[in-house]
Amino acid sequence: MLGQTLAGRYHIIKHLGGGGFGQTYVAQDRKRSGNLRCVVKQLKPQHNDPQTLQVARRLFETETETLHKLGTHSRIPELLDSFEEDGEFYLVQQWIEGKDLGKELIPGKRLCESEVIVIVQEIVEILVFVQQHKVIHRDIKPSNLMRRISDGKIFLIDFGAVKQISTQVVNSIGQIPPTVAIGTYGYMPPEQRNGHPNFCSDIYAVGAIGIECLTGTFPGxxxxxxxxxxxxxxRAQVSNEFADILSKMVRYHFRERYQSATEVLQALNSLKTPPASTVVSSSPNLFRLMSTWTREHKIALASLVVTVIFGVAPLVQSVLDNADGFTSYENQQNFLKMKYPDNWDKQEQPQIVNQEVVKFISPLEKEDDRFREQVTVIVEPSGDKTLDDYTKSSKQEILKLDKNAKIVQDVASTMAGKNGHRVVYTTKEGDRELKKLEVWTLKHDRAYLIAYEAQAEKYDKFLPVVEKMIKSLEVQDGQ
Structure with missing residues (x-):
């Protein structure tokens, strides 16, 4: 298929994956300005006899109508086109540039409760819309949840119902037997394995994902x-209130679960925000996972809780100091002060979601600027680790969590008047070549880390400014 052009417009450029039901590709739409990318799904009926093709065609038309309706939701890929060619069926959908949630779930790594609540709530919000259209997804799992690079939002992809087109078998009198069991082990409840999915089946899958996030263990x-x-x-450090919600979502008998996504959302909305101590104890190294995310992912997490912080006085105060074009920033909670360019955006991150204290983002250079350089300040408990211990584990996690990472500088350094360490590495995210700098030190039983991220070709351009920011950091003695 690579190099082929379908329907006279969709030029296949990359194979994404597939199985017995068909294949998925990335294509360029040569009839759209800029040859915009899209996803092409090729669906192959098991048999090509006229009777089977007739039934498959009817199913295909029904499912495309459903996908058109679902694609009106802001976090479900839009269905752009559908067609039949040479006895095979094709869906063309919006291309979501990002990484699936499975890339964030590292075996043995537990996410903090507050972060898991955000993830589960995002998925359930989409599911409310899906259920309003009387649709059962049937294959909700981490790899079918895409986090978009541009804003960090989660998209629900690959609706399992469409796979009926590929897996259905027509009997001798032209009828379709009961529903084929479609789903993935570990996220698929008993009734779905028996071929009788319902709304509660999707709720089970989302609950299983939440439990996986909290325990670091595959549900199966x-x-x-x-x-x-x-x-x-x-296996998890979690409040009884949130644990009760997840347990009800994954009850063995579907009648004992929440009966709709709306009910789940109401339960989640009633939760009280867990204290900051819960965040630290349940996932002390969460910042490292997030440090490998893109700039947009982290900004999006802050936006998810904007309703919590909107209208509330900031935790920190910044004082203008225009003598050198820099502004002073102070965070008393973490005993730190530093300077940043007064024409950069400042985004303070709520402690409840992650260990980031603040992020500084370079000014927009032009209207179509797709990537703005960023400097992030992160503070997390260091426990009883020495600087050597912390440095060793940090480098290991950089390489473990980012398979594209290549360390190009690894040297001792100083920060805030204390011994520290500096690592520079390159990586790829989509079609972008990135270069990242991380420098850290330890004080007050905490790790203070400054992370700089830029497109590789612009890294040196902003480095002098970043070096000045790093040099300005002060970590004061605690009271």
């Missing part, structure tokens, strides 16, 4: 009791 590997209920609370 968790033990079950004699009644088939998942045993998981002993």
């Amino acid at each position: 590997d968790l033990p079950k009791n004699a009644d088939g209920e998942i045993i998981w609370r002993d």
